[in-house]
Amino acid sequence: MAILSLTLPGRRAGIVSLKPGSTTLAVGADHVSAWDLAGRPLSLVRGESTWRRSLNGRLLCKRRERTAAGVSVLRVAVPEEAGREVLEAARLEAEEALEALRRDPAAAGDRYEEATARLARLAATGADFLASDAARFREIYRPIGILPPDQYLSRVVQATEGCSWNACTFCALYRDVPFRIKTHEEFAAHTASVREFLGPSLLLRRKVFFGDANALCAAPEQVLPLMEETARAFPVAPRELTGAARRAWLSVDPARAEGIYAFVDAWTGHRRVVETYRAYAELALRRVYVGLETGDPELLAWLNKPGSPDDAVELVHTLREAGVAAGVIVLLGAGGSRFGDRHVRGTSEVLTRMALGPRDLLYFSEFVPEPGLEYHRRADSPDLLPLPHGACAAQRAAILSSYRPADPSRPPTSSTYDIREWVG
Ligand code: SF4
DSSP states (O other): OEEEEEEEGGGEEEEEEEOSSEEEEEETTTEEEEEETTSOEEEEEETTEEEEEOTTSOEEEEEEEEETTEEEEEEEEEOTGGGHHHHHHHHHHHHHHHHHHHHOGGGGGGGHHHHHHHHHHHHTOOHHHHHHHHHHHHHHOOOOOOOOGGGTTSEEEESEESOSSOOOTTOOTTTTSOOEEOOHHHHHHHHHHHHHHHGGGGGTOOEEEEESTTGGGSOHHHHHHHHHHHHHHSOBOOTTOOHHHHHHHHHTOTTOBSEEEEEOOHHHHTTSOHHHHHHHHHHTEEEEEEEEEOSOHHHHHHTTOSSOHHHHHHHHHHHHHHTOEEEEEEEESTTHHHHHHHHHHHHHHHHHHHTOOTTSEEEEEEOOOOTTOHHHHHOOSGGGSOOOHHHHHHHHHHHHHHOOOSSTTSOOEEEEOOGGGOOO
16 A cells, blocks of 8 residues: 655645545545545545445435433435535545645555555546446346445446245335346346446456345255356455465455355254355355344244244354355344333343354344334334344343353454444
8 A cells, every 4th residue: 555645725734545446535634535445435524524425426425413311323324415515526636636646746655556546536526426426326236135244345236136934024225126037147237237237446446246135045956056146256364374475476466356255044944954155155155144133933923024043043053064154133122112222132142152262253234123124013112122222232232241252362353243234
C-alpha cells in the first residue's frame, strides 16, 4: 500500500491511500471516501455520518445519536437519486486531489502514473456513470436479499433466485421473489456478465457467494454443474495454499478467488451426505451459512422454520467431515419472554453439540420487527412480543457464556449479523 500526502485548495490536507483493491481519500479532519478500482464509491464518512453504497446504487446513511437513554445508531436507506449530492461532493474532492497531485508529482514518487490513473478514474465517476452502472447491475441481478456480513464484498452469483421455503414468520427478504433454479446456459451467461461488470473491482472481491437464499437446497446433480461453472469463471485457490503462496497464486489473475460460500437451510441441508459436500468442497466450497435461529424446537416450530435444531447439528457435523466450515446464525429476541429462557438454554446446548471450531463463525442476529410480517399476527400475547435491544444483548451474553466450543482456547469468531446493515 502507498500513502500520498497532498495539499488541496484552501490548504486542506489530503491523504490518498493506494490499496491493492481500493483507493481511499481522506480530506481534512472528517471526510473520508473509499472507492473500488472501477471507480465506484464504496463508503463515505462525513463528520458524524457514514454512507455505504451498494452496487445497485442505493446508499445506507448511519449516524450515532446521543439521547438521554444513551447512544443509538440511526440508519436511513437513501435512494439513488437522493444520494447524488453527497457522492458528487466526494467526486469533486477526488478531482481536487488529482489536480494537487499533478502540481506535486513528487508526492507519489514512483507510483505517480498509477496514482493519477486511479484519481482520474474517480474524478470521472459522475452521476451519469453511476446511474448507468447501477442500471447495468439491475440487468444482471435480481435483488440480492441478504448476505452474511463477512460476504458483503463478495462476487455474488445467483444460481437460484429467491428462497425455496419463503414462509418463516420473521422473514420477508424474498417475499416477492419466486424460487427458481437457473438453467446451465442462463447461469453461464450470468457469471460471464458478473465478471465483466465487476471488472477491476474483482481485486477487492476475492470471495464468491453462490446465491440466493438457499442455493444448496437444489439437488446435487443441479448444483454441481452450476458450481463447476462458477469455479470456471472464478478459479479458486487450492486449499493447501496458505499465506504468501496463496497471495502469489491470487495475484496472477484478478478473476482468481479465495473460495465459494453459500447458505443452506438445515432441513434440506442435513439430508445431503458427506460425499456431496466433499464434491462441493473439491470444487471450492469453503463455508456454508446455516440459519439455526434457535436450539429450542418449540420456538423454531412457532417461527415456522422447517426442520429441527437436531438437523442443524447433523448438518454442521456433515460439513465438518467434508472439510467445509460453518457459519451458524442465531436469532435473538424472537418468541419474546415466553420463549426467552428455553431459547437461551436450547441454543447453548445445540451450539455445544455442534462443536464449533476456529474456522467456523457464530453470528447473532437481532430480530427486526418490520411491518407486515406474519410474526406480528401470531404474537397475539404481550409475552410473545419481540424483546428490546437490551434483552437481546442479555440473551447473546447468556448463550456465549454457557455454550462450549470444541476447544475453549480456539473458539469460533462470534459477531453481530444486523440485517439492517445490508444495502442490497
Ligand atoms: S429465514 Fe431463510 S429459510 Fe426462512 S424464509 Fe427467510 S430466507 Fe427463507
